[in-house]
Amino acid sequence: MVSVEPSGRAVLAALLDSAPMTRPELARRTGLSRPTISEVVRRLVDSGLIVDAGVRRGRPGRVPTYYRLAPTAGYVVAVDVGGDNLRVAAADMSGTLCYEQQQPTMATGANRVAVKVARMIAAATEAVADRLGPLRRVGVSAPGAVHADGRTMSAAHNLGEEGPFDLVTPLEARVDAPIVLENNVNLAALGERWRGHARDVATFAFLAVGAGIGMGLVHNGELVRGAHGAAGEVAYLPLPGSVPPEQRAGRGREQLADEAGAYGVLAALDARRSWPGKRPSSVEELFAQAATGVPAARELVEAEARQLGLTIASACAVFDPELVVLGGGIGRNPLLLPTVRDVVNGYAPFPPRIETSALGEAASLTGALYIALRAARAELLEVAGSSDVG
């Protein structure tokens, strides 16, 4: 049993997110003495969590040994359950991506999706398990609000589920690792913070605009979930020009999603009587035409950008982020930026920087990888060696 004592954790933590280190380096970094480091390293090597990683030559003095996380220390898998595609990725405990795969969703209902996801996880496991040791955690990104239990999810319209449903239990039955579930937009935000534009930003927002519209908020490095997991559900914002909910009989209250989401954009397109040249049949084509300067397309893009600007202005008035990252199939388009910035600058007393996502389609998947890794590392630090690698 490796030390449960603080020193063991400190050393393991140092080796988890950094390259190989020598014992003196570990001593300096953790503030522990060299005898203590030697003792702890010995125990961690015995437990199989870390390994000898060669020596450092070329400097005066005795040659030190490098230590690093054992390649077989384990790995994590991330899944992004999207309306269109299922994406899977795997990474070892130091966060290096080792596997990536995607396929069309083409299934509705929690159970059928779970079966398909489980198969993809099994394929990932097949591919990396013998190199990387045990699967320690699976991070799942899905649309919809995650309940306080961390298992149930509501309003995942994209998956063909209306009421609350449970994606975790069917997955747990088929996968031999704890599941961490989180909303896809929140995960996109965490992804951008981990490996995107928000790397050094403590307080920011990720605005995802695709079929729907949603915001992920990070305050001082922590996700802001709200009391019901509904923070950032900006589809429910009352904005200038919106219709009061009581006059929107039957269409629900998510006015902004109806207008600014993909269907809203296409509806606005259809509402145009005439169109100069070939009428776009998808949002992508619309943006392409706007890029080439078709005036009608530019107008629609501008109208969309104004809506997003008002959304961000609302978020600024309430939350005051330092940065807003635009993502999602629509939001990611750089054509939106100038107008969005103009509108926000007009309203906000401290306008945030506004950028398009650095991670693109992979934002949520990256975030799922991050939370899986974070949970796996936390567990590793907890039990640090009382259980071995096996």
Add this chain to the structure above:
Amino acid sequence: MVSVEPSGRAVLAALLDSAPMTRPELARRTGLSRPTISEVVRRLVDSGLIVDAGVRRGRPGRVPTYYRLAPTAGYVVAVDVGGDNLRVAAADMSGTLCYEQQQPTMATGANRVAVKVARMIAAATEAVADRLGPLRRVGVSAPGAVHADGRTMSAAHNLGEEGPFDLVTPLEARVDAPIVLENNVNLAALGERWRGHARDVATFAFLAVGAGIGMGLVHNGELVRGAHGAAGEVAYLPLPGSVPPEQRAGRGREQLADEAGAYGVLAALDARRSWPGKRPSSVEELFAQAATGVPAARELVEAEARQLGLTIASACAVFDPELVVLGGGIGRNPLLLPTVRDVVNGYAPFPPRIETSALGEAASLTGALYIALRAARAELLEVAGSSDVG
């Protein structure tokens, strides 16, 4: 020098927020052994921080001694710098209120206000110092956004300061204790969480409506300040029916404050051509007439409530609080509640509970007391005994 070790802190922390305790009780509460508790208690008594508080009789077994915080362990002072009034309060280290005073502000400019505030603090000190030991911290509540340095403040229109100004330095020159400065609305939120309606609520908002309008946000018990200290500046919200900022030449961007703040309500009143009976000359009178059923007054109150409802709906879409507490000279009026609730329920997918402030005018002052006490206690735990009571 009393122990700087963890056990000393644990015992002191236990005695700070609870009534007198015996040594076995402290042992159970802190998880430490009785010999350790005895040792720590001995040192804390020696240092003068805690005192013997009699014995407990009536139960079988040896009679235990109670210990509690020494009455002379120190005290804190809170100041609420409002546009109309300066309020001062003092409390001992266990949070018991010992002194309260208020007087009209009648001064503008940071320095003149500071002089007046310092005099009030001196009076408070005069009144309690010999009973309560040293003044450990002063908490200051003021309107305006507090900068990251914790000293400078902008946009405190109420105080006759426009640019950023520093209220802390002139105060520190006149008061012998560290100053903690925070925005008045944020403090009202913390006050409600400490001793008001939000006592057991982790994630909620305080909406203050008076001369201006602002929101204080608490997420998982922590204040949400935003990147520039401007979180909750809902005066800048784009709401239905609002005029785009570029068309509001000269009047700034705080549309909501102009409309829903006291001046806006009075302006709406003036805009009314005719009035049945005596025309109200203040917001209070307006609400009084609405309470007695004057239809024109009710209409204005309803319009105000609808604006506040939209504001809260925006906050719900972004922040998703469990509870919204309404405060401030206008917001505190219970007449607003029904319409506010109706509007919010129409928009929000998870409508929060909405209540009027339990602390009324004293909300900010209570919050200032809270942060002063929190800081003083943290310091006491840090140095726990390396300095004595003196």
Add this chain to the structure above:
DNA sequence: GGGCATTAGGTAGGCTGCTTAACAAAAACT
């Protein structure tokens, strides 16, 4: 190539901050 400066790693002993075990003291219960 030999000595020296420099850095890595190990050993011995000791300190701090707790613990448990055992006992002594003082009350209520019977």
Add this chain to the structure above:
DNA sequence: AGTTTTTGTTAAGCAGCCTACCTAATGCCC
């Protein structure tokens, strides 16, 4: 008065570190 119950003290010991000192192994310089 004796028993039970709880409080408080004393003694001994242990975990998790540290410092001091020693040995080992390299590069550098003459």
